[in-house]
Amino acid sequence: MQGKSNENLRCDCSIVHQDIVERVQVKMPPEEMLYDLAELFKVFGDSTRIKIIWALFEEEMCVCDIAYLLNMTQSAISHQLRVLKQARLVKPRRDGKNIYYSLDDQHIEEIFNQGLNHINE
Amino acid sequence: MQGKSNENLRCDCSIVHQDIVERVQVKMPPEEMLYDLAELFKVFGDSTRIKIIWALFEEEMCVCDIAYLLNMTQSAISHQLRVLKQARLVKPRRDGKNIYYSLDDQHIEEIFNQGLNHINE
DNA sequence: ATATCAATTGAGCATCTATTCATATGTTCA
């Protein structure tokens, strides 16, 4: 009988492979890092944002252009750009009345390509 | 005056950079592909699933072990494994009463590494 | 100043999601 000694654990299994768990445990990155990673992927986990990013692979665009391209309201796009901006994935540049957005990260394209590799295999 | 000719568009801007939009438009991958990509990242966009995957980087584990490692109920883990299984990211192997899960994809680690590059820059 | 236009912002709402709880399935062993 191993596991769940006196600690308040939520797993109710009676037998745990203690050796395996401990080996894995020491390899796990800090909680916060894994949380941040999930937050980043959450940003990628929406097709509107994916489309925006993909469009910006090509060249910078203003909010209005993106809304037109995706046939969505400018408000919806603006909300999504805020999410992308907070994740440091895009950056704005003002030019008169327009605000042009461009990609602010070099890793995105590689991440997307690997994602497509998974989908297409 | 460009844009929104007779089509039923949702963008209410009066001036759209038609040339830019058209150039980007032809470069955009098919809608379905972008949707699938978002679906994949959605799976990565949860810290519980991130933790499960990271644990499985090390070695295969049974449901019970994962629950113990992450201090969560076995039911919660099982639900999440189902999501990962449907996304073809993990695969099960039965051994007696236990079901051992392991990673079913080579691209995941690269995707995660690029994600961490973004976070740590 | 005032009108106009692009973009942002906040509230409201419908939808989705992760977990919990209870129950079912499937395997082993006596």
Added chain:
DNA sequence: TGAACATATGAATAGATGCTCAATTGATAT
């Protein structure tokens, strides 16, 4: 066969999320 255990599954629920609508901010030009 039946008891014990590991896992899966379905319903219920609280919290998150993406869009809409209305109002606001900020810039330009007359």
